[in-house]
Amino acid sequence: xxxxxxxxxxxxxxxxxxxxxxxxxxKRIPKTQTFQIVSVLFVITAIFSAxxxxxxxxxxxxxxxxxxxxxFAVLGVGMTFVIITAGIDLSVGSVLVFSSVIACKxxxxxxxxxxxxxxxxxxxxxxxxxxxxxxNGWLVSIAKVPAFxxxxxxxxxxxxxxxxxxxxxxxxxxxxELVNKIGFGNVYKQIPVLGVIAVVVVILGGILLHKTKFGxxxxxxxxxxxxxxxxxxxxxRQLIYVYSLMGFTAGIGGIMSLAxxxxxxxxxxxxxxxxxxAGVVIGGTSLFGGYGTIFGTMIGLFIPIVLQxxxxxxxxxxxxxxxxxxxxxxxxxxxxNARRNAADGGxxxxxxxxxxxxx
Amino acid sequence: xxxxxxxxxxxxxYGHVEALRGCNFNVKPGExxxxxxxxxxxxxxxxxxxxxxxxxxxxxxxxxxxxxHFNSPSDSRNFGIETVFQDLALCPHLNxxxxxxxxxxxxxxxxxxxxxxLDHEVMRQGSEDAFRDLGAxxxxxxxxxxxxxxxxxxxxxVARSAAWATKVLFFDEPTAxxxxxxxxxxxxxxxxxxxxxIGIVFISHSMPEVLEISDxxxxxxxxxxxxxxKTSETNLExxxxxxxxxxxxxxx
Ligand SMILES: Nc1ncnc2c1ncn2[C@@H]1O[C@H](COP(=O)(O)OP(=O)(O)OP(=O)(O)O)[C@@H](O)[C@H]1O
Ligand SMILES: [Mg+2]
Numbered sequence: 203x204x205x206x207x208x209x210x211x212x213x214x215x216x217x218x219x220x221x222x223x224x225x226x227x228x229k230r231i232p233k234t235q236t237f238q239i240v241s242v243l244f245v246i247t248a249i250f251s252a253x254x255x256x257x258x259x260x261x262x263x264x265x266x267x268x269x270x271x272x273x274f275a276v277l278g279v280g281m282t283f284v285i286i287t288a289g290i291d292l293s294v295g296s297v298l299v300f301s302s303v304i305a306c307k308x309x310x311x312x313x314x315x316x317x318x319x320x321x322x323x324x325x326x327x328x329x330x331x332x333x334x335x336x337x338n339g340w341l342v343s344i345a346k347v348p349a350f351x352x353x354x355x356x357x358x359x360x361x362x363x364x365x366x367x368x369x370x371x372x373x374x375x376x377x378x379e380l381v382n383k384i385g386f387g388n389v390y391k392q393i394p395v396l397g398v399i400a401v402v403v404v405i406l407g408g409i410l411l412h413k414t415k416f417g418x419x420x421x422x423x424x425x426x427x428x429x430x431x432x433x434x435x436x437x438x439r440q441l442i443y444v445y446s447l448m449g450f451t452a453g454i455g456g457i458m459s460l461a462x463x464x465x466x467x468x469x470x471x472x473x474x475x476x477x478x479x480a481g482v483v484i485g486g487t488s489l490f491g492g493y494g495t496i497f498g499t500m501i502g503l504f505i506p507i508v509l510q511x512x513x514x515x516x517x518x519x520x521x522x523x524x525x526x527x528x529x530x531x532x533x534x535x536x537x538x539n540a541r542r543n544a545a546d547g548g549x550x551x552x553x554x555x556x557x558x559x560x561x
Numbered sequence: 562x563x564x565x566x567x568x569x570x571x572x573x574x575y576g577h578v579e580a581l582r583g584c585n586f587n588v589k590p591g592e593x594x595x596x597x598x599x600x601x602x603x604x605x606x607x608x609x610x611x612x613x614x615x616x617x618x619x620x621x622x623x624x625x626x627x628x629x630h631f632n633s634p635s636d637s638r639n640f641g642i643e644t645v646f647q648d649l650a651l652c653p654h655l656n657x658x659x660x661x662x663x664x665x666x667x668x669x670x671x672x673x674x675x676x677x678x679l680d681h682e683v684m685r686q687g688s689e690d691a692f693r694d695l696g697a698x699x700x701x702x703x704x705x706x707x708x709x710x711x712x713x714x715x716x717x718x719v720a721r722s723a724a725w726a727t728k729v730l731f732f733d734e735p736t737a738x739x740x741x742x743x744x745x746x747x748x749x750x751x752x753x754x755x756x757x758x759i760g761i762v763f764i765s766h767s768m769p770e771v772l773e774i775s776d777x778x779x780x781x782x783x784x785x786x787x788x789x790x791k792t793s794e795t796n797l798e799x800x801x802x803x804x805x806x807x808x809x810x811x812x813x
Contacts, residue, residue, distance in 0.1 A: 410677075413678055413679075414676070414677035414678055414679065415666045415668065415677045415678075415679055416677050418655075418659060418666060418679065421652070421654055421655060422652045422655060422659070422663060424654070425652035425653055425654035425655060425707075426650070426651065426652040426653060428648075428650065429650040429651055429652050429663070430652070430663070430664070431614070431633075431634065432612075432614050432634045432644075432646065432650045433634060433635075433638070433650070433663045433664035433665075434633060434634045434635025434636075434638055434664045435663070435664045492652070492653070492654035492655075493654050
C-alpha cells in the first residue's frame with residue numbers, strides 16, 4: 203500500500219484508517235500473547251476440573267490462593283514496568299527482606315503497638331525499599347552498569363545488610379494491628395485484606411502503565427532508547443523512576459509479608475525474584491522491552507499456583523509444578539521471539555538497520 | 562541576511578577519529594541546502610551536533626546570529642529545529658500517533674491531566690491532520706510502527722519532523738528507503754515546508770535529486786565543508802569532483 207497519495211490523488215480518500223482499525227482489532231486479539239496465556243490457564247483449569255470434578259473447585263481454597271499470590275502480584279506490578287524497559291530486577295526478594303527488617307526495627311523502637319506505629323512502619327518499609335530501587339535505577343541509567351549485574355549485586359548486598367543488622371535471626375516485631383487487622387484480617391466475610399491491597403496495587407499499576415504518560419514513556423524507553431533521547435525524553439530519569447517503583451512495590455511486599463508471617467523472612471525470599479520474573483515473562487512481557495501488560499503478569503503468576511493446587515488434588519507429586527513452570531517459562535520466551543521475528547521484522551530489523559547505517 | 566542556523570569551526574572526535582575538523586555550515590530561512598559528501602565525510606555527525614543529539618568538542622552554533630548551546634535534543638527542538646535522522650528514531654512498539662507525539666504528549670485537561678492521563682483524541686486528530694497536510698497516508702494509526710514497511714516508517718518520521726519544525730529541518734537521507742512515487746512526494750513535501758519559510762538541510766547521495774531540489778549545495782570532505790555552490794551555477798561533474806577531492810585546488 204502506498205504511504206503517500208500520488209500527486210493527483212485525493213489524500214482524504216486514501217486515508218482509510220478508521221475502517222482498517224476496527225477490522226484488525228478483532229483479528230488481532232487471538233494473536234496477542236495475553237489471549238494465548240489466558241487460554242492456557244483456562245485449559246489447565248478445565249483439565250483439572252475434568253479429572254477431579256467434585257474436588258477441584260471445592261478444595262480450590264480461593265482464600266489461601268489469594269493470600270499466597272498477593273505479595274507476588276504486588277511485586278509483579280513493579281517487575282512488569284522494569285522488564286518493559288528491557289531491564290530486570292533480581293534483587294526484589296532481598297530488598298523486600300531489607301525493608302521488612304528496617305520496618306521491624308523501627309516498629310520495635312516505637313513500642314510495637316498502635317496504629318500510629320503501624321503506619322510509621324509501613325512508611326519506613328516503603329521509603330527504604332523505594333530508596334534502594336532508586337539506587338538500582340541510578341546505577342543502571344547513569345552509571346550504565348547492566349541491570350542484571352546491578353540487581354545481582356543488590357540481591358547479595360541487601361540480604362547481607364539485613365543479616366548484619368539481625369545477626370541472621372528473624373526479627374519478630376509486627377504490631378498487633380498489623381498482624382490481626384492486615385495479616386489475618388478480612389475486609390468482608392472471607393475476603394482477605396492482603397488480597398484487597400494486592401488488587402488495589404494491581405489496578406493502580408495497570409492504570410499507570412496503560413493509561414498515563416508515565417506508562418507510555420516506559421514502553422517508549424524499552425522500545426527504542428536512542429529514539430527517546432533524540433526527541434528529548436529524559437531517559438535516565440524515567441529509568442530511575444521505574445526502578446524506584448519496583449522498590450516501592452517491594453516495600454509494600456515487605457510490609458505484607460511482615461503482616462502475614464509476624465516476622466521477617468530473611469531466608470525465605472531467595473526464589474521470590476525468579477517466581478515474579480517467571481510470572482511476568484509467562485504473561486507475555488518481552489524481555490527485550492517495549493511490550494507487556496499487567497494483566498498478563500497476573501495470569502502468568504496464577505498458572506504456577508493453579509498447577510500446584512491441581513497436582514495436589516489429582517495426586518501428582520507437587521514438585522512437578524516446578525518442572526512445568528520451567529517449561530512454560532522457556533516456551534513463553536520462545537513464543538515471544540517467534541512473534542518478534544514474524545512481525546515483519548518489527549523492532550529487530552529496525553535495530554539491525556540502525557546499526558548498519560551509523561557509518 | 563542572517564542565517565537561520567550557523568555552525569562555526571565545529572570539531573568532533575571519536576577517540577582517535579576526528580569526524581569533524583573545524584567544519585563551517587549555514588542554513589538560510591526558506592532555502593533548501595543540500596549537504597553532500599562521500600561515506601564517512603561527517604554529514605550525519607554534523608546533523609547530530611546541530612540537532613543537539615551530540616555535543617561538539619569545539620566550535621560555535623548560532624541561531625539567527627545569537628550563540629546557543631545545545632545540551633540535549635530538546636534544546637534544539639525548543640528553537641524549532643527538527644531532524645529526520647538517518648536511522649529513523651521511531652519506537653517500533655508504539656503506533657504512529659504515539660511516535661508522532663513522542664516527548665510531546667498532550668495531557669488531558671484539568672486534574673486528570675495533572676495525574677498524567679493523556680488526551681488521545683487531540684493527539685489522534687493532530688496526527689491525522691499532520692499526515693494529511695503532508696499528503697501522506699499511514700496504513701494505520703493504531704498498529705505498531707515496527708510492523709510497517711521501511712518506507713511507511715520513514716513517512717511517519719518525516720511527517721513528525723515536518724509538523725514540528727518552525728526554523729530548520731534536517732533530512733538525513735530521507736529518500737534512501739523509498740519507492741519512486743514516495744521519493745517524489747518527499748521532494749514535494751520539502752518544497753512545501755520550504756515555502757513556509759523554514760530552512761531545509763537535505764542530505765542525499767543521489768546527485769540528480771540534489772540538483773533537482775536544492776537552492777544551494779555545501780560539500781563535505783573528511784570533516785570539513787570544502788565548497789559552497791549555488792545549485793543553478795553548478796553541475797554534476799563539479800559536485801562529484803568536489804566530493805572526491807579532484808577539485809580541491811579549484812574550490813579554494
Ligand atoms: N559514534 C561514533 N563512534 C565512532 N566513530 C564515529 C561515530 N559516528 C561517526 N563516526 C566516524 O565519524 C566519521 C563520519 O561519520 P558520519 O556518519 O558523520 O559520515 P556520513 O557523512 O554521514 O556518511 P554516510 O554518507 O555513510 O552516512 C566516520 O569516519 C565514522 O566512522
Ligand atoms: Mg550519514
